[in-house]
Amino acid sequence: MDLPEDRLWTVEEAAYFLNVPVKTLYQWKWLGEGPPVRKVGRHLRYNPARLRAWADLDEAA
Incomplete structure (x- = not known):
């Protein structure tokens, strides 16, 4: 999935980025x-x- 950087992300896009379920x-x-x-x-x-x-x-914690 190519995630755009020039707009706010949807829940689905954020979940994909974090690799967690919606x-x-x-x-x-x-x-x-x-x-x-x-x-x-x-x-x-x-x-x-x-x-x-x-x-x-x-990650730093």
């Missing part, structure tokens, strides 16, 4: 955990740069 991202959002996410209307969207930074922080 359901995990929804659970993290509900629990107030996981990567930074924003709602656009009723859809969750992820900023690629912030998602990468979160993944890097998690």
Whole structure:
């Protein structure tokens, strides 16, 4: 999957990048955990740069 860097990612794209199920991202959002996410209307969207930074922080811990 070629992930675009010039727009916000969908839940499916973020899950692909993190190699986790989509359901995990929804659970993290509900629990107030996981990567930074924003709602656009009723859809969750992820900023690629912030998602990468979160993944890097998690690796450093």
